Amino acid sequence: MLTGNLLWVLVGTMLLGIAAGITGTFSFLQKQSLVGDAAAHAALPGIALAFLVTGQKELPILMLGAGITSALSVYCIQWIVSFSKMKADAAIGLVLTVFFGIGVVFLTVVNRSPLGNQSGLNNFIFGKAATMTKAxxxxxxxxxxIIILVSLLLYKEWKLLIFDPVYAKGIGLPIEALKATLTILIVMTIVTGIQAVGVILMSALLIIPAASAKLWTNKLSSMLVLSAAIGGISGITGTFISSIRTGLSTGPIIVLVAAAIFFISYFISPAGQINKYRRKMQFRKQGELG
Structure with missing residues (x-):
């Protein structure tokens, strides 16, 4: 039975899934998905440090800490790639593990502190939507x-940035500002969703809906709609399942729902394995007839 609070939680995680689907699509097409993974893991030290400094579990304060360390991780990746010979994937792996390791250390300190039992910060690792208050x-x-509206307002500019950056620069679009705005929105999406989905799996909600949508269409507008729909469905379904099964963390269930949609798409979509097999058999028959 849907209680009033559960209904609001379902709507909230649906909106989160839509926002993640939209921003994740732009990130996916720019081949920056793993940067979002690093930023999500980097949110943990910010949350723990914010609690250690203030001693309060006030969501705006915790999210501010998460946002700062997430943004810092993205800057670190860009700095390492720009000023060293290290490739992007190696830089992402380095930053992800260092920031997450620091976060685990801070979280251990929090749990051993007098207020550790009341902090509830462990819920930020895998997510627990049921613990969310009205605030x-x-x-x-x-x-x-805000994330959804800004993404829609900048749709045309980001489309040019992704598919024709030379033309975008030629007509005077602020390339660096557009890239920075997209990074900010990705960090905002991560920070917004970590309480429901968790820092470890939030990146999956950015990647899987976009990857699933890409199997169905190559048109950006259609891909955005599909990715947003998959994200929203995953959010609302995963939250509902975790609410009726006491003790289940929300994040893993949401990701499992999204993964199930991806695997279905992987087989039955126009770019899926079944259609590939059919085309292969048709070509073989045509070759035999020829």
Whole structure:
């Protein structure tokens, strides 16, 4: 049975899934998905440090800490790639592990502190939507709505940036500002969703819907709609399942739902394995007839 609070949580995670699907699509097409993975893991030290400094589990303060360390991780990746011979994937792996390791250390310190039992910060690792208060949900609604609206407003500019950056620069578009805005929105999406989905799996909600949508279409507008729909369905379905099965973390269930949609798409979509097999058999028959 849907209680009032559960209904709001479902709507909130649906909006989160939509926002992640949209920003994740732009990130996916720019081949920056793993940067989002690093930023998601890097949110943990910010959350723990914010609690250690203030001693309070106030969501705006914790999210500010998460946002700062997530943004710092992205800057570190860009700096390492620019000023060293290290490739992007290696830089991402280095930053991800260092930041997450620091986060685990800080979290251990929090759990051993007098307020550790009341902190509830462990829920930020895998997510627990059921623990969200009305104030938390209001934060989620506002943040997700802003992310969605800004993404739609900048749709044309980001489309040019992704598919024809030379032309975009030629007509005077602020390339670096557009890239920075996309990075900010990705960090916002991560920060908004970590309480519901968790720092470890938030990146999956950015990647899987976009990857699934790409199997169905190559048109950006259609891909955005499909990715947003997959993200929203995953969010609302995963949250509902975790609510009726006490003790299940929300994040893993949401990701499993998204993964199930991806595997279905992998086989039955126009670019899926079944259609590839059919085309292969048709070519073989044509070759035999020829």
């Amino acid at each position: 938390d949900l209001m934060w989620l609604f506002i943040s997700a709505t």
